[in-house]
Structures are given as structure tokens and as C-alpha cells.
Amino acid sequence: MPQQNVTITTPDGACPAAVFTPADSTGPWPAVIFFMDAIAIRPLLWEMGQRLADAGYLVLLPDLFYRDGPYAPKSPMAIFTDPAARETLMKSVASLTPARKVADTGAFLAWLDANPDVKGDKYGATGYCMGGNWSLTAAGAYPDKFAAAASYHGGGLATEAPDSPHLALKHTQARIYVAGAIEDEHFTDAQKATLEAALTDANIPHVVETYDAKHGFTMADLPVYDEAAAERHWTSLLALFHETLT
Numbered sequence: 001m002p003q004q005n006v007t008i009t010t011p012d013g014a015c016p017a018a019v020f021t022p023a024d025s026t027g028p029w030p031a032v033i034f035f036m037d038a039i040a041i042r043p044l045l046w047e048m049g050q051r052l053a054d055a056g057y058l059v060l061l062p063d064l065f066y067r068d069g070p071y072a073p074k075s076p077m078a079i080f081t082d083p084a085a086r087e088t089l090m091k092s093v094a095s096l097t098p099a100r101k102v103a104d105t106g107a108f109l110a111w112l113d114a115n116p117d118v119k120g121d122k123y124g125a126t127g128y129c130m131g132g133n134w135s136l137t138a139a140g141a142y143p144d145k146f147a148a149a150a151s152y153h154g155g156g157l158a159t160e161a162p163d164s165p166h167l168a169l170k171h172t173q174a175r176i177y178v179a180g181a182i183e184d185e186h187f188t189d190a191q192k193a194t195l196e197a198a199l200t201d202a203n204i205p206h207v208v209e210t211y212d213a214k215h216g217f218t219m220a221d222l223p224v225y226d227e228a229a230a231e232r233h234w235t236s237l238l239a240l241f242h243e244t245l246t
Helices: 043-053 076-081 083-094 098-113 130-141 165-171 189-201 227-244
Strands: 003-010 013-020 031-035 058-062 123-128 146-152 175-183 206-214
Touching (some): 013 098, 031 043, 031 130, 058 098, 076 083, 098 130, 130 165, 146 227, 175 189, 189 206
Parallel strands (some): 123 146, 175 206
16 A cells, blocks of 8 residues: 655644555646544545545545644544543544644645645645534635535534634635535534535535435444445545546
């Protein structure tokens, strides 16, 4: 597996990251930032990163919890069954403020800009759960750096907060794709309507839809995994990047 481990310097420290490249081609390649879900870096995300890379991309998967220092691998099942484990997880999630997301994304972009294996100067982004929020936040904060940004079962995408992602997207040059889940308290019908209206008013090419699935449907190591919805996610994601990244 053509995976490389790197460290990216951010304003707050050193962020470990994995880099995936296609197994059967030589670079340079268009680049994508893969924003992890809240259960953090684990073998499943490495598998997903390589699957995306094998479609023709250099994929950067940063450990967004690097500020926590070294931590034990998080058990996907424990998050659903152990209240203490879930509480610890949510503290890590809450520590990632919009300002930190923007600062970290700037460091990731600088790393891509300096990498000779990267083709072009506009990138793709995809994110899951909390990473879906991060993906749209990044596209809004760096409007000229992303050609496409996707969010899958992301939460808090269109809230009343002054730094809600949907407010920052009005100047983005990225095409936006958002897939929520029918059973997802983190992306309600009201949020969907607000996000859709904001993107439409700003004339941003976009698709906002909901899958007949539960929050977390893309993750094969979670009890809410839905194979049909997950494969639909891959179809939509690869089409988005095929149409926008060169």
C-alpha cells in the first residue's frame, strides 16, 4: 500500500498525517484533504484513503486530534456503548473550534502547495461526521483553494452561530456536495433547508440531499453502517472530483 506518514507543522504544534497515492500510477496527482470522523484515525480510514487515492488522487489524511497528544486508539463500538468513552470523545470534538479548523487547514494547504507530487493549485475536500463540518468550513475560509468540497453525515452545517459553515460559503469557488442521513439529529430538515437556500442565493453549484440511512452510514466499523448508502457515497464523491479536479 503506497502510504507515507508525515508530520505537518501547524500554529499549534505538529500534526501527524497519512498520505496515500495511487498504487498503479506515477504523480503528480490532484490532491484531496480527507477530514476524519470523530472516532479518529484507524485502519478503516486508511482503507478509505487508499480507495480514494486509487481513483487517481493524492490523499492527505491528518490526525485532527493532534492537540490531545498521543492517545490510545478509539474503539468504534465503545463510543456507542460506553458513556465515559463518548464523553471523552466529545471533549476532543468540542476543542476543535472554527478558528482552529481554519488555522489547521491553512497548514494542510501550505503542505500541499509545497509538495511536488501534487498537480494543480486547487484541491478537493471530503469529510465525515465532524469532518463534514470541517470540509465546508475549509471551503468557506479558503474560497480560492478548493475546487470541490463534500460532507457526508456532517453536523452543524447551518446553525444560528455567527461562524456557521453555511455563512462562510458565500464566496467559495468550490462545488459543494452534502449528503445527510434521514435519521440524523445533527443535520435536521431545517438545517438542510437553510444550507440549500444559502448556497442557492450565492449561486454556488451544489447538491444537498439526504440518504435513507443513519448518521455514520459510510463507516464500515460502526453498527450504523449501510453498505448501499456507503457505495452511493463513493459514486457521488468520485463523480464530484472527476468533474472538478484536473
